[in-house]
Structure formats: structure tokens, C-alpha cells
Amino acid sequence: xxxxxxxxxxxxxxxxxxxxxxxxxxxxxxxxxxxxxxxxxxxxxxxxxxxxxxxxxxxxxxxxxxxxxxxxxxxxxxxxxxxxxxxxxxxxxxxxxxxxxxxxxxxxxxxxxxxxxxxxxxxxxxxxxxxxxxxxxxxxxxxxxxxxxxxxxxxxxxxxxxxxxxxxxxxxxxxxxxxxxxxxxxxxxxxxxxxxxxxxxxxxxxxxxxxxxxxxxxxxxxxxxxxxxxxxxxxxxxxxxxxxxxxxxxxxxxxxxxxxxxxxxxxxxxxxxxxxxxxxxxxxxxxxxxxxxxxxxxxxxxxxxxxxxxxxxxxxxxxxxxxxxxxxxxxxxxxxxxxxxxxxxxxxxxxxxxxxxxxxxxxxxxxxxxxxxxxxxxxxxxxxxxxxxx
Numbered sequence: 001x002x003x004x005x006x007x008x009x010x011x012x013x014x015x016x017x018x019x020x021x022x023x024x025x026x027x028x029x030x031x032x033x034x035x036x037x038x039x040x041x042x043x044x045x046x047x048x049x050x051x052x053x054x055x056x057x058x059x060x061x062x063x064x065x066x067x068x069x070x071x072x073x074x075x076x077x078x079x080x081x082x083x084x085x086x087x088x089x090x091x092x093x094x095x096x097x098x099x100x101x102x103x104x105x106x107x108x109x110x111x112x113x114x115x116x117x118x119x120x121x122x123x124x125x126x127x128x129x130x131x132x133x134x135x136x137x138x139x140x141x142x143x144x145x146x147x148x149x150x151x152x153x154x155x156x157x158x159x160x161x162x163x164x165x166x167x168x169x170x171x172x173x174x175x176x177x178x179x180x181x182x183x184x185x186x187x188x189x190x191x192x193x194x195x196x197x198x199x200x201x202x203x204x205x206x207x208x209x210x211x212x213x214x215x216x217x218x219x220x221x222x223x224x225x226x227x228x229x230x231x232x233x234x235x236x237x238x239x240x241x242x243x244x245x246x247x248x249x250x251x252x253x254x255x256x257x258x259x260x261x262x263x264x265x266x267x268x269x270x271x272x273x274x275x276x277x278x279x280x281x282x283x284x285x286x287x288x289x290x291x292x293x294x295x296x297x298x299x300x301x302x303x304x305x306x307x308x309x310x311x312x313x314x315x316x317x318x319x320x321x322x323x324x325x326x327x328x329x330x331x332x333x334x335x336x337x338x339x340x341x342x343x344x345x346x347x348x349x350x351x352x353x354x355x356x357x358x359x360x361x362x363x364x365x366x367x368x369x370x371x372x373x374x375x376x377x378x379x380x381x382x383x384x385x386x387x388x389x390x
Contacts, residue, residue, distance in 0.1 A: 001363050004032035009362055010090035012081065012108075014040030014065065014101025017286045020267055021173045022096050022119070023054040024180065024355035029362070034090060035059035038077040038101040039066040053266050054181070060084070070100055070131060077104035078111075085112045091366035094358075096120055096173075097285075098136035098306075106139040115365050119358055120172065121146035122153030127304035129211075132285075136306070145365055147358050149349055150309055170357040171350020174286060178293040179352055181268045188272040195260065197236070197276070200339060203229055203328070204277040205259075208240040212283050212301060216250040218320040222301060223247070223255040225324035226281065230258040233332075236273060238265040278339070279331050281324065288315055295343035297331045299324060309348040 009032045026033045037059035062080035093109035095102035096119040109116040148154040149172035237259045280298045288310040291298040298315040316327045
């Protein structure tokens with residue numbers, strides 16, 4: 001953005017979903033963006049190849065974060081970020097969502113008295129067993145500008161006592177991410193043909209959350225239900241490397257025999273598979289949003305969700321076990337008419353311009369910071385960008 005100096009906005013991220021959701025914002029900020037990657041997702045399949053696919057510049061990488069326990073991830077990322085912010089203080093720090101990388105970025109900004117922008121603020125599962133719930137609550141308490149994806153997210157923040165002038169309803173950046181990276185129809189047709197898949201004739205599944213992978217009983221239940229579905233129609237499973245390791249450790253590899261197991265898919269490939277799936281089964285947070293843009297049904301295999309907007313029409317919340325198969329067959333029985341109904345519904349996550357709204361808020365915040373004395377940190381001004389109206 002023309003009014004922001006080069007490298008003046010630190011965008012802190014560390015996982016594949018953050019890369020996806022912040023890509024358009026980073027491109028909009030242009031030379032002003034300084035991308036700091038904590039390495040929380042340290043596997044090249046999960047982050048490295050995404051940089052080229054998303055058209056992002058090479059970030060500054062921290063070391064000693066990936067593969068560590070949660071406390072060490074946050075501590076090591078915080079130390080690395082603090083060192084960089086001390087040497088080159090940004091005018092604003094941007095974090096997205098509820099990852100350990102986002103929490104480290106928020107704490108580092110707070111420690112150095114730097115304005116903080118939280119993209120995707122106000123999500124709540126009300127499940128204290130979920131580590132991400134603690135992360136997102138802490139980040140929201142520290143943020144100067146809270147970019148709420150939906151009016152409901154704003155109401156949750158207000159109920160917690162966050163001042164209204166710090167909150168802007170922007171929509172969710174996932175909408176433009178899906179629009180930007182969904183391959184064209186002919187390319188999607190080629191991808192499906194290559195895998196021997198028929199549009200609307202297969203199930204797409206992803207499993208990666210610790211509540212499903214670290215508990216052998218839960219992992220067994222999920223894989224058994226997918227294997228049962230695979231006896232009726234193909235089940236495609238892009239397999240997260242951590243999940244594969246847990247499957248091997250639990251001796252569950254035979255349960256994969258009837259599934260179409262793929263390596264982690266690039267974002268465009270995953271969207272193409274999701275766009276034509278008769279049903280998606282996943283424990284991912286981002287997939288809950290993406291399916292509302294793609295107009296596809298979803299089973300959310302979790303105890304709780306911080307994205308209840310998707311449950312109104314697009315998704316069902318189910319626990320590991322027989323409920324997966326029962327809910328799947330109910331959704332599949334809706335057939336073509338059910339798919340048409342979902343395709344006609346608007347996504348609850350906005351109109352696809354969230355990144356530009358957020359960039360304008362960052363520019364306003366940074367402008368106030370750049371004119372202040374070094375010892376004075378101005379309060380965030382009320383957002384002047386029109387909020388997305390649901």
C-alpha cells in the first residue's frame with residue numbers, strides 16, 4: 001500500500017491455513033508486508049510448496065519451533081520474534097486465527113508495545129479442552145484492532161467486554177482465498193479423471209486434530225467409519241504426515257486399505273476435490289468455512305466447534321464413532337437436490353473483500369503509530385472502513 005513504508009507491517013504466521021488465509025492480505029500490503037514464519041508447520045509439504053502456489057514472497061524463518069511441544073513452540077517463537085522486533089520495530093503486527101504462532105506474535109507485539117491486528121477475531125468454541133480456545137481468547141485481549149469475520153463474532157467480543165471501537169466486522173479472508181485458488185472447471189475435471197473419480201460420487205476426508213489422532217480409540221473409530229463408507233463409494237483421504245505417524249504407531253494401517261490415500265494436497269487441488277465431493281468429512285476449522293463457499297455438505301468430526309455459522313445449513317457436528325456413518329448416509333441420501341440447495345446459499349463469511357478491508361484498517365492504525373512519539377502508543381482509532389453486513 002502506497003502510504004505504508006516497506007517492511008513496516010509484520011505478518012506473523014506459522015501454519016498452512018495461515019498462509020492460505022493471509023495470502024491476499026499480504027499481496028494487498030505489497031512491499032509493506034514483512035512476513036515472519038515461525039515454522040510451526042515444519043514439513044515442506046505443509047508450507048514450503050504453498051509459497052509458490054499462493055504467490056507469496058519468501059518469509060523470514062525462525063528456528064527451533066516446529067515439532068516441539070506447545071509451550072516450547074510459543075516460547076521459542078516469542079524469543080525469535082522479540083529479537084527481530086527489537087532490531088526492526090514494525091508499525092503494526094498482524095496475526096490470524098488461534099495458532100501457537102499467532103499467540104507468539106501477539107505476545108511479542110505486546111512486549112514491544114506494538115499495535116496488534118487480529119484477523120478472524122471473536123471465534124469461540126467454549127471448550128476449555130481445546131488449546132486453540134485459550135490462544136484465541138488471549139490474542140483478542142491483547143489486540144488493538146479485532147477483525148471479526150461475522151456479526152456473531154462481534155457480539156461475542158462485546159459480551160466479553162471488548163470496546164466496540166476496537167472491533168470491525170470484515171468478513172473472512174477464506175472467501176477470497178477459495179475464489180482465487182479454485183481451479184477452473186476444465187482443470188478440475190482433469191484432476192478428477194486422473195484419480196478415477198466421478199463428480200458428486202465420492203467422499204473427501206481429512207483428519208489431523210490431536211483429539212482424533214492422539215487417542216487411538218478415536219482414530220480407530222474415525223478410520224473404521226471411513227472404511228465402512230468406502231464399501232459404498234470411494235473415500236479420498238489426503239493424509240497429514242502427523243496422522244500417518246499416529247496410524248502407524250497404533251497399528252491401524254490395514255484400515256487404510258479400502259481408502260484412496262493421497263499425500264497432503266496443494267490448496268488448489270484440495271479445493272477441486274472438495275468442490276465435487278458428494279460429502280466432506282473433516283476435523284479442520286478452515287474446511288468448515290471453505291465448504292460454505294463451495295456449497296458442499298460437511299461432517300465436522302469434533303467435540304465442539306468455534307464456527308457455528310456453518311452448522312446452520314452446511315455442516316453437522318459428530319463425534320468419532322457410528323454417528324459419522326449415520327450422518328454421512330443422511331447427507332448422501334439428499335442427493336443432487338441437496339447439493340443444489342447448498343450451492344444456492346450464500347456463505348455466512350462475507351463477500352470476498354475482507355483482505356482489502358483489513359488492509360485499510362492496518363493502514364489507518366499504522367498511520368497513527370508513525371506520527372506518535374516513540375514513548376507513546378496511541379489507542380486504536382475507531383475503524384472507518386464500512387463493515388461487512390450479513
